[in-house]
Amino acid sequence: MADPAFRPFTPADAAWLAERHGTLYAQAEGFDDTFAPLVAGILADFIADHDPAREAGWIxxxxxxxxxxxxxxxxxxxxxxxxxxxxxxxxRGRGLGQRMLAHCMGFARKAGYARMELWTHESHKAACALYAANGWRLAAWKPVHSFGVDLVEQSWKIDL
Incomplete structure (x- = not known):
């Protein structure tokens, strides 16, 4: 397969991205059918009202x-x-997640942000290990029942 390349997100990507989130999280985590619509809403908000100088998405x-x-x-x-x-x-397992994270963090620095935050689940072991290896720190966690399953939500932070 060709070397992966980054390109800007476009509204035409929204349906694919919501579907892949829904499908992959259902397969890996048992999420119910409420997750893909949540992702679709996040994408609709981004499309409708984002500041291209300080916000970006990449495929x-x-x-x-x-x-x-x-x-x-x-x-x-x-x-x-x-x-x-x-x-x-x-x-996965090819260093691409590291490249993606570095790309996003680099954009945030150039856009003038002093820090970043993210929200994830404890069950995403590889992603959490990636964040920790890049200097992110676990700031908070709590057990929840979301998307039809019991999860531990996590908030991570980093100073840029």
């Missing part, structure tokens, strides 16, 4: 096919939020 392609995504959005003037970090299972 990662390999061999002409979308294989992942990552977004940087504004929480406040000093804080960006990492969102919608997704990588197809066949692409």
């Amino acid at each position: 990662v392609e390999a061999g002409g096919k979308a294989v992942g995504s990552i977004f940087c959005v504004r929480l406040d003037d000093h804080t960006a939020k990492l969102r919608l970090f997704l990588l197809e299972p066949v692409m």
Whole structure:
């Protein structure tokens, strides 16, 4: 497969991205059918009202096919939020997640943010290990019942 390349997210990517989130999280985590609509709503909000100077989303392609995504959005003037970090299972274990994370964090720095935050689940072991290896720190966690399953939500933070 060709070397993965980053390109800007476009509204035409929204349906694919919501579907892949829904499908992959259902397969891996047992999420119910409420998750894909949540992702679709996040994407609709981004499409309708984002500041291109301080917010961006990227689709990662390999061999002409979308294989992942990552977004940087504004929480406040000093804080960006990492969102919608997704990588197809066949692409994992190749260092691509590291490249995606570095790309997103680099954008946040250039956009003038002093820190970043993200929200995830404890069950995403590889992603959590990636965040920790890049200097992110676990800031909070709590047990929840979301998307039809019991989870431990986590918030991670990093100073840029």
